[in-house]
Amino acid sequence: MIKIEKSPNADSRTATEKVSKDVLLSDSHQHIGDVLKALCWMAGMLLDAAAKHDWTKVQYIDEFYHDYKQAQDGFQGDFKEQYWYKVLHLQERHHLSDYCPEDVTLFDVLERIADGAMAGMARSGIVYEDSLSPEILTKAYHNTMKLLESQVIVGR
Numbered sequence: 111m112i113k114i115e116k117s118p119n120a121d122s123r124t125a126t127e128k129v130s131k132d133v134l135l136s137d138s139h140q141h142i143g144d145v146l147k148a149l150c151w152m153a154g155m156l157l158d159a160a161a162k163h164d165w166t167k168v169q170y171i172d173e174f175y176h177d178y179k180q181a182q183d184g185f186q187g188d189f190k191e192q193y194w195y196k197v198l199h200l201q202e203r204h205h206l207s208d209y210c211p212e213d214v215t216l217f218d219v220l221e222r223i224a225d226g227a228m229a230g231m232a233r234s235g236i237v238y239e240d241s242l243s244p245e246i247l248t249k250a251y252h253n254t255m256k257l258l259e260s261q262v263i264v265g266r
Contacts, residue, residue: 111261112144112147112148112262114265117137117140119137155215156217156221159203164225166202173198177195204219204225206222215250215254216250219250222240
């Protein structure tokens with residue numbers, strides 16, 4: 111949880127009194143510290159996503175290898191219809207074009223961006239054109255805001 115204290119006097123719209131410059135400065139410093147706490151929490155969320163990235167390729171290596179080998183051996187079907195991809199791989203949160211979880215967040219979006227850029231550069235030297243719908247991006251934005259809000263405890 112992210113613990114912060116009230117600072118209504120840091121904004122003229124919420125100030126509860128006539129504010130001196132010293133109070134404004136103090137509450138502004140407090141707000142800056144609160145944003146730092148939120149961004150540190152966000153960094154932790156990104157590190158957690160990084161640690162779990164493509165976990166189905168490792169946890170289900172036998173299934174992944176089976177389907178991958180079939181593709182290499184000339185399998186004519188759609189790789190996305192094979193067991194590993196369809197059942198296991200889509201449990202990963204960053205494959206938003208194939209499956210978008212209801213609680214999608216900007217962390218999922220950022221993981222997708224990192225995945226696409228790193229895979230493209232490492233595999234072919236090209237980052238393929240990619241996009242997400244405005245609906246997914248808007249949902250991710252709102253869900254991230256709600257998630258952060260659920261982590262904050264305001265004291266005093």
